[in-house]
Amino acid sequence: MTLLEGPRSRRMVLEYILACEERHVRDNGETAQALWGMVRQAADHLVPVPEARTYAFWSSATPDSPSRIYEAPASPPDPDSRITPERVAEQIRRTTLLPPDPALLLAALTASVESAAYWRHPVGQDVLANVSSVREALKKAARLIAESSDTRWWSTPADLADQWFVYWGNSSEPAPSTRRRGLSDCDFLEKLTSWRIDQKRMEEKYRRSATESPLSGSGGAWWTTPPAPAIPSTRIFPGTDMPAGVPLQEDRFGDMAHAFSYTPPPNPRIYEINEPADWVRLCDEFPLDQTYTLRREWFRVTGRDGRWIVPDWSAVAEKWEAVHLTVAGYLRTATRAVPVGAPPDGNLSPAPAETMMAGWSPDETWWFREREAGPFTGGARRWTDHGAGELAPDVGE
Structure with a gap:
């Protein structure tokens, strides 16, 4: 490693x-x-x-x-x-x-x-x-x-026998009791297709308003995680009683973590990301050009002004039930611009292209299917962030 x-x-x-x-x-x-x-x-x-x-x-x-x-x-x-x-x-x-x-x-x-x-x-x-x-x-x-x-x-694959969905919220708000109404595979893919259409529409909007300076004008999303209705889960961090998604969370909001046991669908096809090349293959096989949407924000962290490609999750979901990011894959790939070989999307953006994994967390598995939806089962386990880095089990647990 x-x-x-x-x-x-x-x-x-x-x-x-x-x-x-x-x-x-x-x-x-x-x-x-x-x-x-x-x-x-x-x-x-x-x-x-x-x-x-x-x-x-x-x-x-x-x-x-x-x-x-x-x-x-x-x-x-x-x-x-x-x-x-x-x-x-x-x-x-x-x-x-x-x-x-x-x-x-x-x-x-x-x-x-x-x-x-x-x-x-x-x-x-x-x-x-x-x-x-x-x-x-x-x-x-x-x-x-x-x-x-x-x-x-x-560096190991997703542990299907030990998965937890973690929701960060405010301690003053009630915990979520349901995920959503059950979705068929067709409904799931239809929602992801609508997301892709919206992304392309926003990309064209930002392209039309772009100026020579990458820091001028407005910027879009900076993350590259799958959109709703996909949800993430992680295993328990070995040696602790916390799901990895409790302490290991990029850009989280709220002061209370609610963890719910998650049951994966049977025999899922899971794409594993264990190194930058695995992320690049997703972008090359399922490219979505987001050059102008990501231009301003990613210029700040990389200093690069060029074409950006991210995975088209609507296309990924047609082939895979989930995508799992190992801890090693996160450490090797996140916050790092890496070249991709995806061809230009028409003449709208110049080549060459690069990509970056953003907004993911270690050991996260994003699910494009569910065996069942609706109410969470088994009750919630909760941790409260009391400030100064103190994560403690909630007294109401």
Whole structure:
């Protein structure tokens, strides 16, 4: 398993080392976290634009609540406090690495997932993790993680015997009690076809209003997840009692997670994404040109102004019942522009094309069919986010 080829994987490895330092400091009764402070200061000087500069608030991990990073706008850094990436790399090599366990791994994954964004420039920590000297220093921890027995499931297919649908909402709102009325396969595909028509209509609208500057005008959606009525599910994160979709959620809204057991349809045909090439094959076989819809938002995160291709989920659903993204596939692919070979859609957009996975979460399976719909069964399990990274089982559970 290669863990340094994508932005999310590099950030995960860096966060793993920080989690090791945090545990080592706590277990030895110390207070100073040298590497954490150096990473923050070095990151402040590496953000591409001032508005991408953030201050990271770290929270401690517990068996039921992983460490998490909260980021907020920060003031410009003091030039005299500059920490170079080379000094960070040296401190990484001096940091004591601990054997991977579920709590450390979940802390690192959560910090990487929650910092993913597709509507702004990369934050300094992501830039720092890609500096050559720092990437070299990350290799030891990357190997340790890749060789751990606790990460073997990161590249495995969807666990059909253990699937959970997670809904994030506000604690002041009632939990959802139903998914929807039952849909036949034809109804499902008809709704996805309507989505494709709407996407093409919006793409033409943005194309007609486009200017020379990719940052001018309005922008459309930034995510590439399947649309409703498709729904996602994940397995329980090994070593915890939480579905992976509770702590590992990009751009989530709300302070309460409701988890419902999900029963997949029988003998589903599932497309597995375990590396960037698997995502590219979806785009090449089922291309949907979204160049102008995605242009403004994706320019911020990639700096690229060109043709963008994403999967046409209405076409994907005609061949596959579901698409599963492994943890390894997420780490290797998300927040990363990769070339595709899909031909231009007429003469509307210039070649060549690239794609990016956006809005997905690790171990997520998106379902285009359901064995049954309607009320959720088995009751809900709930976790409340009390702030400062504390995810705890809800007292009403």
